[in-house]
Amino acid sequence: MSRGDLLRDVRVAPSILSADFARLGEQVAEVLAAGARVIHVDVMDGHFVPPITIGPLVVAALREQVEQVGGLLDVHLMIERPERHVDDFVKAGAHSVTFHAEATPHVAYTASLVRESGASVGVAINPATPVGALAEVAGVIDLALCMTVNPGWGGQPFIEHSLEKVERLRNILGDGAALQVDGGIDPRTAPPCRAAGANLLVAGSAVFGSPDPAGAYRAIAEAAGAL
Numbered sequence: 001m002s003r004g005d006l007l008r009d010v011r012v013a014p015s016i017l018s019a020d021f022a023r024l025g026e027q028v029a030e031v032l033a034a035g036a037r038v039i040h041v042d043v044m045d046g047h048f049v050p051p052i053t054i055g056p057l058v059v060a061a062l063r064e065q066v067e068q069v070g071g072l073l074d075v076h077l078m079i080e081r082p083e084r085h086v087d088d089f090v091k092a093g094a095h096s097v098t099f100h101a102e103a104t105p106h107v108a109y110t111a112s113l114v115r116e117s118g119a120s121v122g123v124a125i126n127p128a129t130p131v132g133a134l135a136e137v138a139g140v141i142d143l144a145l146c147m148t149v150n151p152g153w154g155g156q157p158f159i160e161h162s163l164e165k166v167e168r169l170r171n172i173l174g175d176g177a178a179l180q181v182d183g184g185i186d187p188r189t190a191p192p193c194r195a196a197g198a199n200l201l202v203a204g205s206a207v208f209g210s211p212d213p214a215g216a217y218r219a220i221a222e223a224a225g226a227l
């Protein structure tokens with residue numbers, strides 16, 4: 001299966017934001033062994049969102065391990081002016097790059113930069129951003145990310161009225177692009193997200209906050225009917 005096909009599958013994508021960074025490789029190995037193939041990497045710059053997290057060095061550190069099993073590094077940029085950093089992340093090993101529509105006045109241009117770099121193109125929207133923000137680029141992106149919490153932190157409660165928004169976003173996208181949800185995903189919230197039209201379910205604290213990340217991953221994947 002090609003990496004592009006992985007994005008079109010029904011998949012749970014563990015977010016390493018909630019992992020133990022002192023043993024990151026081990027934690028990623030656990031979820032890969034449990035069947036995860038899309039590893040979600042949350043990049044925060046202290047400007048677009050208050051926290052500062054990780055950069056291209058961590059992407060590069062995980063690349064070989066994820067590529068060995070045919071998986072992909074799904075990089076979620078919560079940074080201002082993402083167009084300035086696309087190249088660094090793709091060179092480090094990002095297979096898909098998702099940036100926020102709110103973070104640049106040049107969404108179409110940034111999407112074209114990601115496309116030219118060879119990575120899959122994702123655009124994310126915050127809870128208060130209308131789905132129409134993606135209407136004009138729906139035909140040129142591989143993935144739309146509907147935030148189901150405010151970006152910046154793991155462990156927040158799922159915003160329940162996101163479900164209706166996910167449905168509207170799926171209508172705009174048609175079947176042509178992946179639809180990802182991110183924030184508050186667990187075995188309870190994953191099934192309604194699937195039913196609303198999401199096929200990629202990011203889960204951070206529900207996976208790595210557990211003493212058994214592999215078991216926690218499988219529980220969400222089973223609930224969602226994912227692989």
Ligand code: DX5
Pocket residue numbers: 015016017018040042076149150151152153154155156182183184185202203204205206
């Ligand atoms: C939040 C990040 C998420 C985060 C989700 O800004 O984009 O990917 O890891 O964490 P949980 O699953 O704990 O809500």
Ligand code: ZN
Pocket residue numbers: 015040041042076182202
């Ligand atoms: Zn994320």
